[in-house]
Amino acid sequence: MNDAPLTLSQRILYAGLGLGLFFGLWAGLSGSGLVPRQFLPGPLDVLDRMMQLMTTPFAGATLPVHVASSFERYIYGVGLAMLIGVPIGLMMGWFRLLDDIVTPIFDMLRFIAPIAWVPFAALWFGTGIGGPVMIIFAGAFPPCLINAYRGARFVEPRLIEAARMLGTGNTRTILEILLPAAFPSIVAGLRVAAGLGWQSLVGAELIVAAAGVGFMMVQAQANVATPTVMVGMIAIGVIGMAIDVLLRQGEAIVLRRRGLQMSGR
Amino acid sequence: MSRRSWIGLATMIALIGIWFLTTATGLVSTMRFPSPRDFWSALHQIATRGYANGTLLAHSLHSLKLVLMGFATAVVTGVPLGLWMGWSRKAEAAINPVFLIIRPIPPLAWIPLAILWLGLGDAAKVMVIWFAAFVPSVINTFAGVRTIERPILEASRMLGTPRLRQIVEVVMPAALPMIFTGLRLSLQASWTTLVAAELVGALLGIGFVLNVAQQDIYPGMILVGMATVGVLGWVTTRALGMVERRALAWNVAARD
Numbered sequence: 466m467n468d469a470p471l472t473l474s475q476r477i478l479y480a481g482l483g484l485g486l487f488f489g490l491w492a493g494l495s496g497s498g499l500v501p502r503q504f505l506p507g508p509l510d511v512l513d514r515m516m517q518l519m520t521t522p523f524a525g526a527t528l529p530v531h532v533a534s535s536f537e538r539y540i541y542g543v544g545l546a547m548l549i550g551v552p553i554g555l556m557m558g559w560f561r562l563l564d565d566i567v568t569p570i571f572d573m574l575r576f577i578a579p580i581a582w583v584p585f586a587a588l589w590f591g592t593g594i595g596g597p598v599m600i601i602f603a604g605a606f607p608p609c610l611i612n613a614y615r616g617a618r619f620v621e622p623r624l625i626e627a628a629r630m631l632g633t634g635n636t637r638t639i640l641e642i643l644l645p646a647a648f649p650s651i652v653a654g655l656r657v658a659a660g661l662g663w664q665s666l667v668g669a670e671l672i673v674a675a676a677g678v679g680f681m682m683v684q685a686q687a688n689v690a691t692p693t694v695m696v697g698m699i700a701i702g703v704i705g706m707a708i709d710v711l712l713r714q715g716e717a718i719v720l721r722r723r724g725l726q727m728s729g730r
Numbered sequence: 731m732s733r734r735s736w737i738g739l740a741t742m743i744a745l746i747g748i749w750f751l752t753t754a755t756g757l758v759s760t761m762r763f764p765s766p767r768d769f770w771s772a773l774h775q776i777a778t779r780g781y782a783n784g785t786l787l788a789h790s791l792h793s794l795k796l797v798l799m800g801f802a803t804a805v806v807t808g809v810p811l812g813l814w815m816g817w818s819r820k821a822e823a824a825i826n827p828v829f830l831i832i833r834p835i836p837p838l839a840w841i842p843l844a845i846l847w848l849g850l851g852d853a854a855k856v857m858v859i860w861f862a863a864f865v866p867s868v869i870n871t872f873a874g875v876r877t878i879e880r881p882i883l884e885a886s887r888m889l890g891t892p893r894l895r896q897i898v899e900v901v902m903p904a905a906l907p908m909i910f911t912g913l914r915l916s917l918q919a920s921w922t923t924l925v926a927a928e929l930v931g932a933l934l935g936i937g938f939v940l941n942v943a944q945q946d947i948y949p950g951m952i953l954v955g956m957a958t959v960g961v962l963g964w965v966t967t968r969a970l971g972m973v974e975r976r977a978l979a980w981n982v983a984a985r986d
Contacts, residue, residue: 471819479823487828504847562737569738570745576963577956578922580838581937583929584944584952589762664836668926671841679839683930686842694842702835709834 506692514692515699523693524684526676532700535666535677538594542601543662550609550658551651555643557610558617559635571610579603579661580668587673597669597677604665605658612654616647652719656712663705764950772950781951782942784934790958793924793935796852797966800859801920807860808867808916809909813901815868816875829868837862837923841930850931855924862923863916870912874905910974917970921963936962 471479488508494500495507506514518528526534557564579600586599620643628638670679678697685693746766752758753765760768776786784792815822840858848854878901886900928937936958943951 471823475820476823479820480827483824483826483828484831486824487831565734565737566741568734569741573960576967577960578918578925578963580922580926580929581940581956581959584940584955585763585949587944588947588949588952664838664922667836668838668922668929671838671926672929682839682842686846689846691843691846694846698835698839698843701839702831705836706834 503689504691506695511692511695511699515696518693518696523690524676524681526681528678528681528696528700531676531678531681532704535670535679536704538597538669538677539601539662539666541594542598542666543605543659545598546602546605546609546658546662547655550606551613554610554613554651555617555639555647557614558620558643558647559639564614571607575607579665580672583669583672586669592673592675596673597666600669600673601662601665605662608654608657608661609651612650612657613647616650617643620646649716649720649723652712652716656709656716659708659712660705663701663708667701760949761947762949764953768950769953772948772954776939776951776954782934782939786939786954786958789934789936789939790962793928793937794962794966796855796935797859797917797920797924797962800856800924801863801917803856803860804863804867804916804920805913808864808912809871812868812871812909812912813875813897813905815872816905817897817901822872829865833865837865837919838926841923841927844927845931850933855927855932855935858927859920859923862919866912866915866919867909868912870915871905871909874908874912875901877908878904906978910970910978913970913974914967917966918963921959921966925959 491505492507492509495502495505495510502510515528520527522530524531553567557567582600582603583596586596586603590596590599617639624642624646625638628642633641666677667679670677671683674680678700682694682697685691685697750766753760753763753768764772772781773786775781776789778785780786780788782789811825815825837858840861841854844854844858848857882900882904883896886896891900924935925937925940928935929941932938932941936955939958940952940955943949943955
């Protein structure tokens, strides 16, 4: 912007400066006792605790087991959102009546944060696996539906006209024209859904769960076990990032097959 | 009225009808989902006599206050940081890696740490909301600065505009549409985070109403709480949209 692009060595230097400052400040604040260590353990303490949690259980399970149970719920929630959201979205893109009926309901529910479904989720499905799955679903469903709908709505009209002229039925039109045409948009929506679903999972587990990373963090918070809380945060961050990277790759592959470019970011 | 709004209206009426019928006939147990009457009496109760330490107005205002405080703090800190990162490549190179580390952690995951540090009071909530709203503010402002066309900057530089004036009068307005995109995301994130934080622990606020209603197994009040969350989110989004239209009156894209 106001100066020329940096060279690689400059970039590394500044990145090191930034990260050094961040970790230095963190370690300094905790090591000097300026902030009690109980509340701000140093980076090494957290790393240490993470290694411990790999084998010693906390709140009923080791870290990998908590992660696995979180992940199970996550897959169910996002999978359900996809299985229900994508077909409804496609059908809304094809049948105008359905669009006119669903859109106002959807607009009304949009402003309710997914996390506000927690009490009903607990009441209807309990705190085991059903409740959290429903909240993840609430987070991941809207982008699945919206992107399938938009993809189907903005299909090249000529394709639809051609199909109609040839007398193609509704089901075949949806499956063989709308679905492939909307596919890139659906995949993009899936990436957003995966991110929002992961967020909702954390919220759900903080409030209603008996296992999982979020549950581990709440238990740790109650026991003033700050390093364990931070380990939970790191685990959530790392997995969330891994999911995002994977889906980004998937999206790029899908788009490349169709000779398209990845839009934005 | 258009065809669409007629059908929308008909849908709403049909939904309310179905709601009445299914709860009245016991098809849906009122222990699981409230009947319209349960909803109404819960609304009446919390509006007049209060529930969970306060009336609906007190809870709503408290939540609104926390969201606005966290959101404002995030805007005041996030937008300048984004401008700086966009303006200076050195700042970007130094700050971006830290962001890459912190950003994947969802705001909700900060709640336990915030409670450990600041307790169950308002400070912890403002901290988490600040965190949730900060990231989108910074990133979109940064992206907004980077999308400014170079000739505009070069023209202002050629005319010898001092640096501060360049930032305030050229960079800021040009990045404003993107900044507002960031603010909308920030606002949404603020509400989600606040509701979650209040569900985890609070003494007043709309999330706390949800929490108490859940423990009391009081479906009518749960629905009242959810409706309030929706209304508050809608009102604040509309308010931000109004500010945006004012601020971007010159921008064609923002007008439609």
